[in-house]
Amino acid sequence: MNFEYTEKSKALQAKLDKFMQEHIFPLEKEHAEFVEKNLWKHFPKLEMLKELARAEGLWNLFLPKSYGDLSPGLSNLEYAPLAELMGRVTWASEVFNCSAPDTGNMEVLSKYGTPEQQKQWLEPLQAGKIRSAFLMTEPQVASSDATNIETSIVRDGDEYVINGRKWWSSGAMNPSTKVYIVMGKTDPTAQRHVQQSMILVPAGTPGVTVVRPLSVFGNYDSPEGHAEIELKDVRVPVSNMLVGEGSGFAIAQGRLGPGRIHHCMRLIGAAQRALDLMCKRVAMRTTFGKTVSKYSSIRQDIAKSRCEVQQARLLTLSAADKIDRFGIKEAKDLIAMIKIVVPTMTCNVVDRAIQAHGGMGVCQDTPLAGFWVYGRTVRIADGPDEVHMYQLGRNTVRQATTEV
Numbered sequence: 001m002n003f004e005y006t007e008k009s010k011a012l013q014a015k016l017d018k019f020m021q022e023h024i025f026p027l028e029k030e031h032a033e034f035v036e037k038n039l040w041k042h043f044p045k046l047e048m049l050k051e052l053a054r055a056e057g058l059w060n061l062f063l064p065k066s067y068g069d070l071s072p073g074l075s076n077l078e079y080a081p082l083a084e085l086m087g088r089v090t091w092a093s094e095v096f097n098c099s100a101p102d103t104g105n106m107e108v109l110s111k112y113g114t115p116e117q118q119k120q121w122l123e124p125l126q127a128g129k130i131r132s133a134f135l136m137t138e139p140q141v142a143s144s145d146a147t148n149i150e151t152s153i154v155r156d157g158d159e160y161v162i163n164g165r166k167w168w169s170s171g172a173m174n175p176s177t178k179v180y181i182v183m184g185k186t187d188p189t190a191q192r193h194v195q196q197s198m199i200l201v202p203a204g205t206p207g208v209t210v211v212r213p214l215s216v217f218g219n220y221d222s223p224e225g226h227a228e229i230e231l232k233d234v235r236v237p238v239s240n241m242l243v244g245e246g247s248g249f250a251i252a253q254g255r256l257g258p259g260r261i262h263h264c265m266r267l268i269g270a271a272q273r274a275l276d277l278m279c280k281r282v283a284m285r286t287t288f289g290k291t292v293s294k295y296s297s298i299r300q301d302i303a304k305s306r307c308e309v310q311q312a313r314l315l316t317l318s319a320a321d322k323i324d325r326f327g328i329k330e331a332k333d334l335i336a337m338i339k340i341v342v343p344t345m346t347c348n349v350v351d352r353a354i355q356a357h358g359g360m361g362v363c364q365d366t367p368l369a370g371f372w373v374y375g376r377t378v379r380i381a382d383g384p385d386e387v388h389m390y391q392l393g394r395n396t397v398r399q400a401t402t403e404v
């Protein structure tokens with residue numbers, strides 16, 4: 001494996017880094033103050049930043065070149081360091097139209113959408129004009145096993161009727177979110193992995209009720225938010241079905257792979273920035289007559305963090321490389337590995353950085369608290385750690401016992 005970045009990726013890294021230095025980092029404080037005081041409202045400078053990013057060609061970089069004309073032409077391996085740079089500020093990826101859950105939803109629509117579905121939803125998503133949500137998880141069942149999903153999707157003439165309750169629908173509180181991809185069951189009597197289907201539901205369709213926003217460690221993640229949503233006799237045309245009845249589980253597998261690797265790429269950026277901030281902080285503080293950076297315990301924390309960030313980075317690049325060369329299915333073990341390793345690594349590195357900052361580390365004066373929350377929640381979102389370990393362990397035993 002050769003992880004030397006291509007010239008194209010290096011040129012984009014330089015451009016993206018400059019953009020971040022000039023336009024994003026200087027607005028971090030203003031953004032934090034705005035979102036704290038203005039629930040469910042957009043940061044007023046966001047649209048201007050998006051226009052600038054688009055004009056600079058820093059737009060939709062996540063969509064791999066296997067998507068042909070829809071893609072700006074990067075491989076996952078080329079995109080990884082760019083996502084890492086974006087991850088240094090928790091809200092930056094949206095500026096480049098590279099944020100969750102839209103990236104996963106755009107991949108689904110690019111891969112499985114009909115020309116009409118693409119015109120109606122993919123085009124405005126790719127233009128950054130609207131946003132979207134992915135409704136899979138349900139409060140009443142253990143949703144880390146997607147076969148438990150109970151929402152019903154029943155055909156009635158030219159329409160499907162949808163009934164169910166979802167929660168943790170990220171982005172659904174956002175006033176710009178205009179469409180949901182909903183997972184439910186079209187045939188609960190079919191074989192376990194073909195009972196499910198995915199269907200497009202425009203936000204605001206009669207019968208859709210956004211019940212409440214869920215908080216994450218006391219914060220609403222405004223303006224995206226995470227909603228609990230009731231679907232009661234919601235009717236949509238049959239043309240809103242993705243692929244066909246029974247394809248939901250297969251689509252979910254395809255969607256969650258890229259989503260997971262993107263989270264990991266961004267988390268590495270967050271962890272790297274936490275380490276950088278830690279180094280700067282301990283170099284400028286003195287206790288008991290000694291610069292804090294000179295204490296052995298602090299140096300050990302820094303050294304351990306540097307090793308862990310680089311290990312996670314290389315593992316993530318290796319997953320990206322495998323997806324590029326063999327596809328999502330073949331890369332599933334590596335995707336499980338990074339999903340197990342990277343969020344925990346981020347929590348550990350950020351935790352050390354918080355400790356080294358003292359009281360400052362837990363307040364709004366650094367991005368560290370936000371980074372820790374991001375790492376901690378990704379240990380659950382897109383499949384909890386244990387589920388990835390359960391599957392990776394099973395595959396590892398299977399490979400070891402079937403190989404000769």
Ligand SMILES: Cc1cc2nc3c(=O)[nH]c(=O)nc-3n(C[C@H](O)[C@H](O)[C@H](O)COP(=O)(O)OP(=O)(O)OC[C@H]3O[C@@H](n4cnc5c(N)ncnc54)[C@H](O)[C@@H]3O)c2cc1C
Nearest residue numbers: 134135136137142143144168170377381382383384386390
């Ligand atoms: C911030 C955030 C954003 C999210 N965004 C979305 C979204 O946009 N759309 C969406 O549909 N969902 C979203 N989710 C939901 C997320 O994907 C689910 O919470 C996750 O899949 C777990 O499902 P659950 O909450 O039902 O937990 P459960 O399935 O009830 O699992 C609870 C716990 O049981 C244990 N467990 C489960 N299986 C095993 C096993 N095989 N071995 C050992 N232990 C096990 C684990 O400790 C697990 O954490 C989000 C969640 C969070 C926190």
